Amino acid sequence: MPVASGVSIKELVDQLNPEQRRAVLHRGGPVLVLAGAGTGKTRVITVRIAHMVAEGLDPERVLALTFTNKAAGEMAERVAGFVGKDAARAMTVGTFHSLGLQVVEADAKRLGFTRGVNLIDAAEQASAVRQCLKQLRIDPKRHDPGMFLTAISNARNAGITPDRMSRMLGKKLTASVYRAYLEWLRAYQAMDFDDLILRAVQLFEEHPDVRDRWRKKFGTILVDEYQDTNLCQLKLMRILADEHRSLCVVGDDDQSIYAWRGADITNILEFERHFSDATAIALTQNYRSTGHILSAANAVISNNFDRRDKSLWTDVGEGEQLRLATCRDPGAEARFVADEILRLRSQHGVMLGEIGVLFRTSAQAGPIEEAFRQRQIPYRLVGAFEFYERKEVRDTLSYLRLIVNPYDEVSLLRIINFPQRGVGPKTLEALRDTASATKTPLFSLLDAADCIDGIAASTAAKLARLKDFIDEARARYAAEPAIAPLVEWLCEASGAREAWIRDPTEGPGGTRRWKTIEYLIRSIGRTEERLVGIDLKGWLRLVALDGRSTVEDEEAAAAEEVALQTLHSSKGLEWPVCFLIGCQEGIIPHQRTLDTPRGDVSEERRLFYVGVTRARRIAYLTRSETKRNYRGLEETKPSRFLGEIPAGDYTLVSGDDLEGNVSDDDKQQQLARLRELRARIAGKS
DNA sequence: TAATATTACCTTTTT
DNA sequence: GGTAATATTA
Numbered sequence: 001m002p003v004a005s006g007v008s009i010k011e012l013v014d015q016l017n018p019e020q021r022r023a024v025l026h027r028g029g030p031v032l033v034l035a036g037a038g039t040g041k042t043r044v045i046t047v048r049i050a051h052m053v054a055e056g057l058d059p060e061r062v063l064a065l066t067f068t069n070k071a072a073g074e075m076a077e078r079v080a081g082f083v084g085k086d087a088a089r090a091m092t093v094g095t096f097h098s099l100g101l102q103v104v105e106a107d108a109k110r111l112g113f114t115r116g117v118n119l120i121d122a123a124e125q126a127s128a129v130r131q132c133l134k135q136l137r138i139d140p141k142r143h144d145p146g147m148f149l150t151a152i153s154n155a156r157n158a159g160i161t162p163d164r165m166s167r168m169l170g171k172k173l174t175a176s177v178y179r180a181y182l183e184w185l186r187a188y189q190a191m192d193f194d195d196l197i198l199r200a201v202q203l204f205e206e207h208p209d210v211r212d213r214w215r216k217k218f219g220t221i222l223v224d225e226y227q228d229t230n231l232c233q234l235k236l237m238r239i240l241a242d243e244h245r246s247l248c249v250v251g252d253d254d255q256s257i258y259a260w261r262g263a264d265i266t267n268i269l270e271f272e273r274h275f276s277d278a279t280a281i282a283l284t285q286n287y288r289s290t291g292h293i294l295s296a297a298n299a300v301i302s303n304n305f306d307r308r309d310k311s312l313w314t315d316v317g318e319g320e321q322l323r324l325a326t327c328r329d330p331g332a333e334a335r336f337v338a339d340e341i342l343r344l345r346s347q348h349g350v351m352l353g354e355i356g357v358l359f360r361t362s363a364q365a366g367p368i369e370e371a372f373r374q375r376q377i378p379y380r381l382v383g384a385f386e387f388y389e390r391k392e393v394r395d396t397l398s399y400l401r402l403i404v405n406p407y408d409e410v411s412l413l414r415i416i417n418f419p420q421r422g423v424g425p426k427t428l429e430a431l432r433d434t435a436s437a438t439k440t441p442l443f444s445l446l447d448a449a450d451c452i453d454g455i456a457a458s459t460a461a462k463l464a465r466l467k468d469f470i471d472e473a474r475a476r477y478a479a480e481p482a483i484a485p486l487v488e489w490l491c492e493a494s495g496a497r498e499a500w501i502r503d504p505t506e507g508p509g510g511t512r513r514w515k516t517i518e519y520l521i522r523s524i525g526r527t528e529e530r531l532v533g534i535d536l537k538g539w540l541r542l543v544a545l546d547g548r549s550t551v552e553d554e555e556a557a558a559a560e561e562v563a564l565q566t567l568h569s570s571k572g573l574e575w576p577v578c579f580l581i582g583c584q585e586g587i588i589p590h591q592r593t594l595d596t597p598r599g600d601v602s603e604e605r606r607l608f609y610v611g612v613t614r615a616r617r618i619a620y621l622t623r624s625e626t627k628r629n630y631r632g633l634e635e636t637k638p639s640r641f642l643g644e645i646p647a648g649d650y651t652l653v654s655g656d657d658l659e660g661n662v663s664d665d666d667k668q669q670q671l672a673r674l675r676e677l678r679a680r681i682a683g684k685s
Numbered sequence: 686t687a688a689t690a691t692t693a694c695c696t697t698t699t700t
Numbered sequence: 701g702g703t704a705a706t707a708t709t710a
Contacts, residue, residue: 067699068699068700096700098700122699122700141693193699194700196700258699260698260699261700361696361697363696417687422688424687426686427686456686545700566697566698568699569698591697593697
C-alpha cells in the first residue's frame with residue numbers, strides 16, 4: 001500500500017534496524033520499547049501507527065499520547081507524512097492532559113460539575129493554597145505554600161486521601177491543608193492539572209458505561225516518554241488497554257527527569273509486572289552523537305542504580321572529545337560561551353541555529369543573555385517566556401473566561417476590582433457570605449448587591465455595571481465571533497488599558513503592559529487565521545493546556561538563533577554543538593537535591609545525561625569557580641558528574657575570556673586552575 | 686473603607 | 701527587578 005510520502009509501508013519498515021522493526025511489528029500484547037537517547041523512537045511510533053493503519057485499523061481508533069503539545073503536533077505531522085492529512089487528523093494525538101479534559105468535559109455532570117469545568121493554572125493553585133493557609137491560620141512564611149502543593153499533588157496521584165495522610169503518615173498539618181484545598185476546588189467547581197487525569201480515572205471507575213465507551217473508541221494506544229508517567233496515568237492506560245491489549249509505550253528510564261512532578265520511574269522499570277503479557281525491546285543504536293559523547297554519557301549514567309542496563313553505541317566514529325572549560329565567575333563563563341560561538345561561526349562555519357546552550361536553572365540564562373547582547377548574537381530563550389504569567393495577560397484572560405463561563409469565580413474575583421471600581425475586602429466579604437448562605441453563584445449576585453447588608457448603594461451600582469459589562473461583551477462576541485477584536489474592545493471599554501498605562505510601577509511612559517496586550521491581540525489574530533473556526537472557548541482551552549507554545553510558535557524560530565533553554569525543556573531535542581553550563585556542585589546536582597535527607601542525585605545525573613546526549617558533534621561542559629551570593633562571591637566545586645567522565649573522552653580548554661590585558665600572572669593562575677581541576681577530577685574517578 | 690506607599694521575598698525543573 | 705503581603709494615608 002503506497003503512503004502519502006510516496007514510500008510504501010514495506011519500504012519504511014525495511015529501512016528500520018532489526019530492533020526498531022520488531023517494535024513496529026509486534027502485535028498481541030503490550031510492548032515496551034526502551035529507546036535510548038537518539039535511537040529513533042519517534043520513528044518507531046510513527047511507522048508503527050502507519051503500519052497499523054495500512055493493516056486496516058481505522059485512524060479514528062488510534063490514540064497517541066505525549067507529554068507536550070509540541071511533541072504531539074510533531075508526531076501528528078510525521079504520521080500525516082505517512083498516512084495522509086485526513087487520516088492523521090482523524091486520530092487522537094495529544095497530551096495526557098488534553099485527553100483527560102476531553103473525557104471529563106464529556107461527562108462533567110456525572111462528576112458533579114454543574115457549572116462547567118474551570119481549569120486553574122499553577123498560579124491559581126498557589127493562590128488557592130495561600131487562601132487555605134490563611135483560613136487555617138498557618139503562617140506561609142514558616143511553611144512554604146509550594147511544599148504543600150507538591151505534597152498534595154503527590155498524595156493525590158498516589159491515591160492517598162487527606163484522612164489517610166493524617167492517620168497513616170502522621171502529617172497532620174499537610175493533611176489539613178490538603179483537605180482545605182480539595183474543599184476549595186469543590187467550592188469553586190475548579191479542577192487543577194492533576195484533576196484532568198484523576199477525574200478521568202474516577203469517571204471510568206465509577207461509571208462502567210463511560211469507561212466502555214472510551215475503551216471501544218480506541219483500538220490501539222501508543223505512549224511517548226513513558227518514563228514520565230505517574231501512577232494515575234498508568235491507571236488510565238491500564239483501563240483503556242484492558243480489552244484489546246494493544247499498547248505500545250516508548251521511553252528511556254535514563255531520561256526520567258520529572259519525579260518532582262510525580263513521574264514514577266517504576267512504571268518503566270516494572271512494566272512487565274504491570275502488564276503480565278508484555279514484551280520489552282531495547283533500542284541501543286544511536287544515530288545522533290559521535291563516539292566520545294556517547295562514551296561519556298554511558299559512563300556517567302552507569303553510576304546510577306536501579307536502571308534497565310543498556311549502553312548506547314554508534315557506527316559513525318569517535319568524533320571530537322568533550323571540551324571542559326573552567327571560568328572565574330558566571331559572567332566570564334557566559335563570555336567564554338559567547339566568544340566560542342563567534343569563533344565556531346567564523347572559523348568553522350557553524351550556523352547559530354545549530355547551537356544549544358543548556359542550563360539547570362532559568363536564572364543561569366541571565367549572564368548568557370547579557371554576553372550575547374553585547375556581542376549581538378541572536379538567541380531565543382525557550383520556555384522562560386512566562387507570557388501567560390504576566391499580570392496584564394492574566395487579567396485579560398480572566399475577562400475572557402468570564403465571558404465564556406460567568407460561574408468561573410476564580411476569574412471573577414480576579415477582576416472584580418480591576419480596574420479599580422471601589423470594591424474592597426469588606427464588600428467582597430459581604431458578597432461571598434451572601435453567596436454561600438443563599439447558594440447563589442457570585443455572578444448572579446452582582447446585580448442584586450443593593451439588597452445585601454454592608455454594601456453601599458453606590459458600590460452595588462458598580463457591581464451591577466460590571467455584570468452588564470460582561471453580558472454586553474458576551475453579546476458582542478455572539479454577534480461578531482472574532483476573538484482578537486473582542487479583546488481589543490474589552491481592554492478599552494473595561495478601562496483596563498487605561499489602568500495599565502497609569503500603573504505607577506510602569507515608570508514613565510507606561511506602555512509596557514499595554515504593549516504586551518497588543519502582542520497578545522496580534523498573536524490571537526494569527527491563531528484565528530491558522531485554526532479557522534476556533535472559538536473563544538476553544539482558544540481558552542488551547543491556552544490553558546499549552547500556553548507557552550501557542551505564543552512561541554508565532555515567534556517562529558528563525559534558523560539563525562542560538563537556543564537557550566533548561567535541561568528539562570531540552571529533552572527530545574538535539575544540536576550539532578551543545579554547551580552545558582554551570583557544571584558545578586549546587587547547580588547540577590542542584591543544592592535542593594543535596595539538601596534532602598538521602599541526597600539521592602540519580603535524577604540529577606539523568607538530567608546531566610540528557611544534556612550530554614543532546615550534542616551531535618561537539619559538547620562543551622563549562623563551569624565557574626565562583627557563584628554570586630547575596631553578599632559577594634563564593635567558591636564552588638566542580639560537578640561530581642564531570643569526574644565520572646572517562647579521561648580519554650574529554651579535553652580541557654581554557655575557559656577564561658582574555659579580553660583586555662592579561663598579565664603573565666593571570667596566565668599562570670589560569671594554568672594553575674586547569675591543573676587543579678585536572679587533579680580534582682582525577683581524584684574523584 | 687479603599688487607595689496608595691512601603692517592605693519582604695525570591696530563584697529547580699512544568700503539563 | 702518584579703510581585704505580593706503589610707502599613708499608612710485619604
